[in-house]
């Protein structure tokens with residue numbers, strides 16, 4: 001236990017808290033910037049069981065902020081969950097780590113071998129966050145929402161019986177309405193600030209501390225602003241999950257990805273009938289995508305070396321990619337899914 005000697009001197013943890021951490025299981029969904037920061041901290045803190053889930057591979061543009069990855073990982077295109085697990089085992093061989101190279105879907109969550117004690121949001125998209133919200137609500141598992149773009153970040157602890165993400169925002173914002181790391185960039189300290197909040201709250205939850213923060217943590221590291229908005233202290237009377245026990249994300253049709261036979265291309269069908277505002281999307285991508293072309297029938301652009309053709313219903317063809325998981329990651333990154 002010597003390796004944790006500085007940690008269990010913290011009054012709220014102690015030897016007893018350290019034992020609780022050792023027997024805890026945390027599911028980290030998304031091994032990007034936030035997921036790698038938080039998983040690294042939890043492994044070093046001695047959280048005994050970490051389940052990692054990510055569908056993508058390490059790329060050069062990740063290395064600026066995704067702290068568990070190396071140039072060798074990017075060169076070899078190692079799956080993020082696999083690379084993260086390797087690095088975490090080097091940091092703390094006592095932690096039992098399970099790496100899932102998979103899409104976090106309702107099916108994936110249902111197939112987990114048990115309920116984790118806590119779920120951490122390391123995702124980069126709202127549809128997956130609403131899925132986590134609904135699954136955690138249905139299974140009475142706490143989770144910690146977190147996100148960062150540009151120089152700003154936000155995070156919130158969601159506990160069984162307390163306000164959930166749908167209480168705050170009834171529906172996921174459309175990707176065209178919120179910036180992404182691809183369109184507005186991401187400054188690594190914004191990730192570190194949000195991860196610090198997420199990990200501190202995670203440790204408090206896992207040791208059973210009464211000091212878990214309420215409200216919404218927000219920060220802008222460029223301006224030096226760090227605040228917590230005391231927005232909610234009880235579930236919203238209008239929330240479909242908290243008041244009506246409905247979990248729309250658990251029953252929503254999952255997006256379908258199909259490799260086109262004989263072609264280096266994948267078709268993504270988002271599985272919704274909601275229209276996608278191609279003009280708004282084109283405006284958002286104007287400065288970050290190349291070969292952008294808006295026609296009356298579709299939007300074409302190139303990003304990450306892949307050629308996209310996007311149709312008004314959200315269906316898209318991705319040329320230059322064969323792996324459906326990779327294609328779905330690119331789709332969510334550049335187009336996003338409607339809830």
Ligand SMILES: [Zn+2]
Nearest residue numbers: 164167239242
């Ligand atoms: Zn709610």
